Amino acid sequence: MAGLSLGALPHFIYQPIWVAIIFIAMIFWRIMAIRHFWPLPTKQISSFKLIHLAIAGIAFVLLFISYGNLIGRDAGVALLTVMLSLKVVEIRNHRDYYISCFLGYFLVVTNFFYSQNIPTALLMFIVVIIMTASLISLNDSKKSLSNKGLIKLASSMLLQAIPLMLLLFVLFPRIAGPLWGLPQDAHSGKSGIDDSMTLGKISQLILSDEIAFRVRFKDQIPAQSQLYWRGPVLWQTDGITWTELNKRHVMSHRPDFTTSGNEYAYTITLEPHNKRWLFALDFPSEPPLTPASHYTYDGQLRSIKPINQRQQIRLRSYSQFSLNPKQDDVINNALQLPDKLHPRTRQLAQTWQQQSSQPTELINKALAYFNQNDFYYTLTPPVLTGDTIDRFLFESRRGFCEHYAASFTVLMRAAGVPARIVTGYLGGEINPVDGFLVVRQRDAHAWVEVWLEDQGWIRIDPTSAVSPQRIDQGISTIMPEGFNTPLLMASSRQLIDLWHTIRTNWDALDNAWNQWILAYGPELQKEVLQKLGMTKPDWQTMALWLAMGFVLVSLLISFYLFYHRPRYDPVSQLYSTFCKKAARAGCVRPKQQGPLDFARALKQGYPHLSQQIDHITELYINLHFGKQTVSMSDLRFAIKQFKFTPSN
Amino acid sequence: MTQYLSQLYQRLNAVRGRRVFIIPTRFGFIYAGFLILILLGAINYSNSLGHVLCFLLVSMGWVAMHHSYRNVAKIEFINAYANPVFAGQAIKFNLLFENRCHRTSYQIELTSKQSKSRSWNPFERLGGFAHNYTITQLKAGDTITVHYPVPSLRRGYQSLGQIRIASQFPLGLYHTWSYFTSDTKVLVYPQPLGALALPLSKDSGDQITDPTQKGNDDFSGLNTYRAGDPLRAIAWKALARDDVFRIKQFTGYQGGQLMLSWDAVAQVADHEARLSQLCKWILQADEAGIDYGLNLPNRFINYGYGDVHRHHCLTALALFDNE
Structure with missing residues (x-):
């Protein structure tokens, strides 16, 4: 019970x-x-x-x-x-x-x-x-x-x-599930980045310490400021909420891109988020082999099936890329703005447009605007109502990455530069214990891509103009000290460090658990068995190994259950050598016979040895049954000297 | 064919020693069914811990099998003995078992089967076995004497037959059992029955009236115990006083001597009923303190008294005409 x-x-x-x-x-x-x-x-x-x-x-x-x-x-x-x-x-x-x-x-x-x-x-x-x-x-x-x-x-x-x-x-041969349909709610309740963005939503994620994914880099780890993990790309807006471009036929096309610069090979262990997108370091050169996935036209990687269990994804990315450099119809979507909204923002953008001849100049003006005015990066921005973009840019000026990304995009679009928001994660924390880069929900980020003729889509992170720290050193520098530390421990620096150490170790253990126990499916099993020396890991071989293992383990268990090491005391052992000598001479001692009876029997066969037999028996009895007046060496000596010489 | 298999089984048995059989119980099968369900669920949801639990339970079942086997395998039957009884009474067998393992065994159920041949069919589990007794605990190296009543069937020698020890310990998922055959034979006397009175008058011609003759009625003194004296005459109080076994001597009405002969029961129709009548007479004579003898067609026992004599006479009845 x-x-x-x-x-x-x-x-x-x-x-x-x-x-x-x-x-x-x-x-x-x-x-x-x-x-x-x-x-x-x-x-x-x-x-x-x-x-x-x-x-x-x-x-x-x-x-x-x-x-x-x-x-x-x-x-x-x-x-x-x-x-x-x-x-x-x-x-x-x-x-x-x-x-x-x-x-x-x-x-x-x-x-x-x-x-x-x-x-x-x-x-x-x-x-x-x-x-x-x-x-x-x-x-x-x-x-x-x-x-x-x-x-x-x-x-x-x-x-x-x-x-x-x-x-x-x-x-045991693993079979890839599911065998039958799963109920609708089988994978509900997973948090993570959404396919739409409303101002204030990402900052909820920021407070979550949950792990989004872990990355193991094959060689070197890129600089913190380069760790842009590309997720859903948002195009359409009604002034408040941003959503993806909902045109399947366009989205399922592979984009036109070239990659260059540093190459990074890495494996992502993605926690299930029940959505189809994968997160790849900007910019992946090929879709991964598993899970089956494809590019979207705006450069996301999408799995065919929702990710509802932990997935290992092998990827290769390059630090530099040029994405869709040629003009196409889709770009018009990156200029869309809701009618009659954001009047002040539009006005500002139009002024800039008149002043500058190049889109790059416009971008710099906008970044400078964020940098030189009293904009603050804060995790707890005031709640905005009404025309959120206008109010943010001209009134509150306190916000988070999404605020900057959204208002920057609106500024660009209003000035005639195609722009879109990319959501995903930025940075991550390297666990010193196992060397994995851990990306948590709180690393969620939003940045902007603008389209420039001949260059294609270029990444602009307006947040960097306000808080370069966030980009260079990761989110934890922005967090208040002692964030996510138990209340009692937050009081001293050492305790915070101790907490940090415990947590990194626990994370590493948890990661090993995820990597080896929870992720153990058909593929990993194949891999492991090949490493163990099974050349052809099909089910027959597995069954054979399993059977052998069963036999071995059964033997071990039986041995454990039945084997009992007889604990002879040294005296009995000496006496048994004497008995063996007698047995070799033809006098086997029956199991139940006492030493005195045995001596009597021996003396009948060897009357000339009766003195020695009596001596040994007496010593043994004295030693074995408590009288410690004689020494064991006497018995040893007496038995050693004893020989069954037949009487003449 | 059956006979051949039986012989083969016995030969194998001689080579390998005692056999221990094990099959899953009803709950064992249900358990297996549950495990299959868990496995299917785990596969369907690709749930790694579901696999772990399933495999853990499978392994537990497997380990339980070994434990179940161990629990029974090292219990050895040493011997059995029982005092003679009258037909119809239960034979109170004392069975001696020893645990030869260095681990404690629990919940060993004993059953026996009244058949001489040992079955070669290991699945003959409950058929013919009855009279349960459970050894709840037998510590490592310990021996235990089990008082095990078996109904007596008919006069003559009755052997214990086949004994089965079985257990479902520890998890109740397996039924493990093993057989022993005991050669111990117990004498069953005829049932004391019959309506005829003790034939006193006929045969009491040479009655002795010597008052020194030992009788049963009046206490006359104590005498030192000699082997063969009836146990019930031992003076226990005197023993407690000075540690010497003494016998209470009685004088009084002397029953005299009585020959119980086969002819005396000739009027009883049935062969067995005659033996029953004689048996009853012996008991009555013994009770009355009469010296009695037995005269059967193939056996003559002279006058005597006491427990040994009585056993002698009853044995003659029990084995009379018994091929």
Whole structure:
């Protein structure tokens, strides 16, 4: 029952409060029934049966109200939790007990839909130990094992099971899922960059410490200011919200681009975000092999299927690129502005346009405008209402990357320069423990691309004009000191450093966990097995290895269970050499014969040796049965000297 | 064919020693079913920890199999003994078991089967086995004496037959069992039955009225114990006083001597019923303190008294005409 409760515990976080209430109430009922003989719902006492049924009925109605149906991930899990708790009260015989235990395992599995991190795995092991212990106690009808003994036996069984589990984990042929359709809500609730941008939205992400992806560079890591991770490109705006260019036929074309400069090869481990875009270092030279993906015309990489599980993506990027240098129809979309909005911004842009002959001059004017006026980069900008762009540029002047990117784009478009917003991440933090670059949600960023004739789309980051720190050193310099540190630890510098060290180590462990345990699928399995020396990792070979492993592990377990090193004391050992000597001479000592009887038997065969036989026997008896007046060396010497010489 | 297999099995058995059988229980199969469901779920959702849990549980099942085997494999049957009983009474077997493993065994269920031949079919699990007894715990190296009642069938020697030890410990996922065959034979006396009275008057011609003859009624003093004296005559109080076994001597009505002969029960129709009648008479005579003898067509036992004599006579009845 404790196992069930533990198994259900994490679910309370994801499920409505009443599920937890029913569960706890049922467990309480059962405990009270055991401790204080509260009545349980049985056929005899119909009123309690009725209460039980009523609770079940209410639970189902609540389920239906909360989820609308009983199919789907969340509803299914809630249903299982409630049913199991109702079952707990009803357990009457062995069968009920077993079924509850097995359903408890199911509950643990469902937990993995929400979280698969290390603590969850540890919880799983604890639950399995407790369940096993309760199964043992069920089979130990007279309770000859104490609770401690039960847990000890269960834990030792678990430890013995682990080698086999690892073997199965590595060698069991993995099949790529899904086998059947997943429920609609199978992958909901993943946060990350969206395909639209409303001022103020990215700054919500900024407060999130969640990891977006991790990168392992093959050789060198580019400078922090070059780590632009390209995500969705936003073209269209209604003055408040920016969205992607929704023209599939255009978007699915490969853009016209050339790359040059430094080459970077790297592997991204992308956390699932349930969207189709991938994040690549600006600018990737080829779409990756897995997952199956393609370019969009504005230079994004898109997967064919949504990324709903952790993915390893191998990419190659170049530091310099020229994107769509030729004029085309699509560019007109980068000039679109909502009618009659942002009058002041338009006015400013038009003044600049008249003053400058070149688009580059315009860009510089705009950047200078941000730089020389009292613009501030802040994580907590004031909430803007009405014409957000105008109010930001001329009134509040406090904002975040998205504010700068959006207003810069509007300025450019108003001045007749094609411009678009690129969202993604900037920078990342290198974990010194394992050398991975960790990009978190708080590294989310937005910048601008403008189109210049013959040069194509060029990256302009207006934020750099206001806060060069953000670009050069990453987001953490902008964050207040002690951000995301537990409150108590934020008080001293050393504690903050300590916290940082713990966190980087934990991250590295977590990363290794993700890279090797959670990402272990058909591809990784193939790779690992090839490294292990399996030349052809098909399922027959795996089955063969698995069978061999099973035999080996079984032998080990049997050996552990049955082999018991006989602990002879040195005295007995000496005596047994004497017995062996006798056996070689033809006098085998029967198992149950005592030393005195044996001596008597020996003396009959070898009367001339009776004195020595008596001496040895006496020494042995004295040593073995407590009298320490004689020394062991005497016995050793006597036995060594002794020879069965036949009498003449 | 069956016979051939049976022989083959016994020969194999002689080579390898005792066999331990193991098959999953109902819950074992349900467990396997659940594991398959978990595996399918894990594959469908590409859930790595789901795989881990599934494999962990598979491994637990596998380890449990070894534990289950271990629990039974090293329990050895040492011997069995039981006192003779009358037909119809339960034979109270004392079975001696030893745990030869260095680990404790739990929940060993004992059953026996009244058949002489050992079955070669390992799946013959419950058929013919009855009378449960459970050894809840047997520590490493310990021996245990199990009092195990078996109904007696008919007079003569009855062997214990086949004993099965079985266990589902630790997880109840496997049923593990093993057989022993015991050669121990227990004598079953005939059932003491019959309506005829003790034939006293006929045969009491040479009644002895010597008061020094030992009788059962009046206490006359103590005498030192000699082997063969009835246990019930031991003076326990006197023993507690000075640690010497003494026998209470009685004088009084002397039952005299009585020959119980086959002819005396000739009027009883059935062969077995005659033996039952004789058996009853022996008990009655023994109770009454009469010296009695037994005269059967192929066996003559002279006058005597005491537990040994009684056993002697009853044995003769039990084995009478028994091929």
